[in-house]
Amino acid sequence: MTTTVRPKASFRHRLLRLAETVTTPVLPGDYLDMVAPLRAGAALRGRIVAVRAETRDAATVVIQPGRGWRGHQPGQYVRLGVDVDGVRQWRAYSITSVPGATDRHIAITVKAIPDGKVSNHLVRHIRPGTLVQLDQAQGDFVLPDTTPERVLFLTAGSGITPVMGMLRAGLPARADVVLVHSAPTRDDVIFGAELRALAERGALRLIERHTDTDGQLGVPELDDLVPDHAERQTWACGPVGLLDAVEAHWAARGIADRLHTERFRPTVISAGDGGTVTFTRADVTIEADGATPILDAGENAGVLMPSGCRMGICFGCVVPLRQGAVRDLRNGDLTTAVPGDGVLIQTCVSAAAGTCDIEL
Known part of the structure; x- marks a missing residue:
């Protein structure tokens, strides 16, 4: 006669099965979501830790991600789900913090745009302690494994955010970096003080274009501003008009393979009844x-x-x-x-x- 010995269920497993029986139809996981929303195995969420003003219409939002967070590369973005006036809205924001921070926090930097429900909510209204939904980091607007010797960044407005993640991760120590950035005024330059400090100590060359007084940057001006721009690996991020002009310029010079762009997509959803x-x-x-x-x-x-x-x-x-x-x-x-x-x-x-x- 053959005797089959069944392995004993662990105490934790038996306790969980008992809890499921007692709490059905609401499962123990539902209760855990309320008391430990950032636990391992839960849907990925984050808790707002701090909100820091950067300019009059931009702020950095510091987030403690759940234990399921797998990290990011400098230049990547994260999709964030936030409830605004009873509507769950999802938006993508570049991660501006250094990967692998000891406190495990990540940061996004958001610029409020006219009629932007989510951006205005994050910049002006969200408070520490608020839970948000998260997705894993994504995006290929990143540096290659082998860092180029010479790098050019072309950015405008909030287009500086993915680039800031690269700079903070130590790029200026590994490459000759030139940054050309446009904003309406000096005070509107996101991370302005930090960027100028980097330039003052020679970590990078910073060219600011304040469009309210200097006008829009014409891409052909790069011949004078950055004479060797055609020889540099270039990362560009900003408004559609700027990126269209940059792509046309690089294509006309036959150097499109040296250009990397990131476009922020507009999101327009019209809700109704049916x-x-x-x-x-x-x-x-x-x-x-x-x-x-x-x-x-x-x-x-x-x-x-x-x-x-x-x-x-x-x-x-x-x-x-x-x-x-x-x-x-x-x-x-x-x-x-x-x-x-x-x-x-x-x-x-x-x-x-x-x-x-x-x-x-």
């Missing part, structure tokens, strides 16, 4: 009203929808919202997304709040 829902994988598009769960609307159209409790408890219906806006039928909260945000929604308790694409 709208067109596209299930991208199924290639099905329907019109849905603002009271019907997307789960039901999809099933009625013949789309194979994952589901479970259909009450917003089990999370068996969670799918990515590629872009658009949905409304939580339980509390009226809006969630918006643009391509790449990686926002997940519960289709059983979410209704269309405008045009939206569901990855299903």
Whole structure:
């Protein structure tokens, strides 16, 4: 006779199973999210630690990321989800802190723009202690493994933010660096004091263009400002007009392979009551009203929808919202997304709040 000995479940595992039984339909993980939102294994979040003014319309936001944070390279960005007036908004911001800080904090620097809900909220209203949603660092606006001997940065406005991450990580000690930066006035230069201090001690050459008095930078001026710019590896970040001119200039000189650009994308989501829902994988598009769960609307159209409790408890219906806006039928909260945000929604308790694409 063969006897099978089953391994004993660990005390922790048995305790967790007991807790699940007692607390169903709300699982222990839901309670842990409330008391330990930054724990390992939880959805990645961050807690605002400090907000420091940089200029009249820009601020650095210091964040303690959850234990799932995997770090970043200088020049990369992080997508941040923040609730503004009941709407979960996602935006991408460059990380301006040095990788691997001993306190594990990261920092983003945000410039408030006219009518920018998220940027104005982060610069003027958010307070330490606030929890935000995070994604892992992304982006290829970074230095190569082998640092070039000569580097040129062309930036304007908040375009300085990814470059600041590179400078703070020690680039000036490894390369000959020239920075050409444009801002309306001297006081509007984000990190102005820090950049000027670097220039004063010879760590880099800084060329400031104050557009209110000097006018816009003409890219052909680089022939005089930085005579060897065609020989430098160049990283440019700023408004679309500047980047278009820079790309055309480098292409005309046959040196486009030496240019690296980062474009900040605009985000415009129009929320409403109901709208067109596209299930991208199924290639099905329907019109849905603002009271019907997307789960039901999809099933009625013949789309194979994952589901479970259909009450917003089990999370068996969670799918990515590629872009658009949905409304939580339980509390009226809006969630918006643009391509790449990686926002997940519960289709059983979410209704269309405008045009939206569901990855299903």
